[in-house]
Amino acid sequence: MRADSFFGKLTRTLTGDPGPTAPQSGGTRPKDLRRARLNDAVLAGESLVGALLTDAGMARANLSGADLTGADLSRARLPGANLARTTLVGARLVGADLKGAVLADAELTGAKLTGALLTNANLSDAELTDADLTEANLAGANLTSALLGRADLSGADLSDAYLTDGHLPNAKLRGVDLAGVNLTEAALVDADLTGASLTEANLGGADLTRADLSGADLTGAAVFEVRWTAGTRWPDREVEERLRALSQEVEPGVWTVVGDTGRSRGLRLGD
Structure with a gap:
């Protein structure tokens, strides 16, 4: 179904409007679905480019593979919705x-998710480069292998989230709650982690090249095989000296935490 006829039919169904007798300029119809009730709707693969879906109710809706480029879903209610492989480039999902x-596998490059509620959401392999996730609640979310380069997660709650093999170069994680988060093999090159809480986090094999952890809390964090450089900024000199003593220089100015034989794989700061 063509995008314009799809929107026309859907809008008329929701509003009771029989629609214009003649096509509008360019043959397009308005994509205004604000406050629409679309719970359990099946919209898989549809073109919803630029749609206005603010305050819409879309619980459990199937939007897999749909194109929502530039759409506005601010304050939309999508608990349990299927947005796998959905294109949301530049979309607004504020609140x-x-x-x-x-x-999973959704394309969210440049999307604005300020204050969004994403608890226990599955964002594995999602593309979130340049996304705005400030103050978002991502507690328990699955971000395995997600691409978060230059994403802004300042003030977000990532407690108990899964970021295994996550790609976060230049990501802004200032003041973020990462307590208990699994960051195994995560790429945090040039990431801003100032003031972040990493208590009991698993950083095993993570790349902290030039990352800034000034003022971060690393109490109980697992650090086996963490890669760091002379440009990495640690919370304080004591932590830096502790890690240097547990690290091996693998190339000039580059270290990997190796710890003590027989106990290094469970090595945590504070041991």
């Missing part, structure tokens, strides 16, 4: 409720 939603 949207996406708890438990599936966004």
Whole structure:
């Protein structure tokens, strides 16, 4: 179905408007679905480019593979929705409720998710480069292998989230709650982690090249095989000296934490 006829039919169904007798300029119809009730709707693969879906109710909706480029879903309610492989480039999801939603392999480059509720959401392999996730709630979210380069997660809650093999170069994680988070093999090159809470986090094999951890709390963090450089900034001199004593220089100015034989794989700061 063509995007314009799809929107026309859907809008008329929701509003009771029989629609214009003649096509509008360019043959397009308005994509205004604000406050629409679309719970359990099946919109898989549809073109919803530029749609206005603010305050829409879309619980459990199937939007897999749909194109929502530039759409506005601010404050939309999408708990349990299926957005796998959905294109949301430049979309607005400010304050949207996406708890438990599936966004695996979704394309969210440049999307604005300020204050979005993403608890226990599945964002594995999602493309979130340049996304704005400030103050978002990502507690328990699955971000395995997600691409978060230059993403802004300042003030976000990532407690108990999964960031295994996550790509976060130049990501802004200032003051973020990463307590208990699994960051195994995560790429945090040039990331800003100033003031972040990393208590009991698993940083095993993570790359902290030139990362800034000034003022961060690393109490109980697992640090085996963490890669760091002379440009990495640690919370304080004591932590830096402790890590240097547990590290091996693998190339000039580059170290890997190796710890003590027989106990290094479980090595945590504070041991």
